[in-house]
Amino acid sequence: MSSIQAPADFNPDEAENLEDIEKQFAVKAVQHMSTYWGILEKVRGSKLRLTKMDDDIYEHLKTEFPEFDPTETIDEDKMKSKSGKERWRKFMMAYEKKVDDYNFGTLLRSNPKFEYGEKETIFVPRMQFYAIEIAR
Numbered sequence: 001m002s003s004i005q006a007p008a009d010f011n012p013d014e015a016e017n018l019e020d021i022e023k024q025f026a027v028k029a030v031q032h033m034s035t036y037w038g039i040l041e042k043v044r045g046s047k048l049r050l051t052k053m054d055d056d057i058y059e060h061l062k063t064e065f066p067e068f069d070p071t072e073t074i075d076e077d078k079m080k081s082k083s084g085k086e087r088w089r090k091f092m093m094a095y096e097k098k099v100d101d102y103n104f105g106t107l108l109r110s111n112p113k114f115e116y117g118e119k120e121t122i123f124v125p126r127m128q129f130y131a132i133e134i135a136r
Contacts, residue, residue: 074111
């Protein structure tokens with residue numbers, strides 16, 4: 001997938017919410033979700049390699065989030081709380097120069113036992129998706 005890059009002088013705090021840009025991001029997120037689900041329907045998740053660094057990402061996740069249980073439903077409120085965001089941001093920044101599109105918005109299943117659905121889907125940065133799906 002190609003990524004949409006912001007200009008170097010882009011300030012997100014001053015940016016307008018342009019409807020067309022939001023729609024483009026939504027389309028990309030849905031395309032990624034559809035592609036990933038199509039793959040999961042054909043290949044066991046445990047057999048997939050999502051990045052060249054899957055093993056390192058998994059070990060890093062276990063170190064930074066030892067309480068994370070990949071078989072349980074993700075508590076979105078906890079994950080997106082102030083402290084949760086800080087922990088995840090620190091985790092993700094380690095991959096800023098190592099993983100393409102590490103912060104691109106991506107749809108994640110809140111529970112690995114269910115398909116994507118309105119109540120079972122969380123919008124997260126790509127690096128969170130990778131870490132969680134690698135652990136699953």
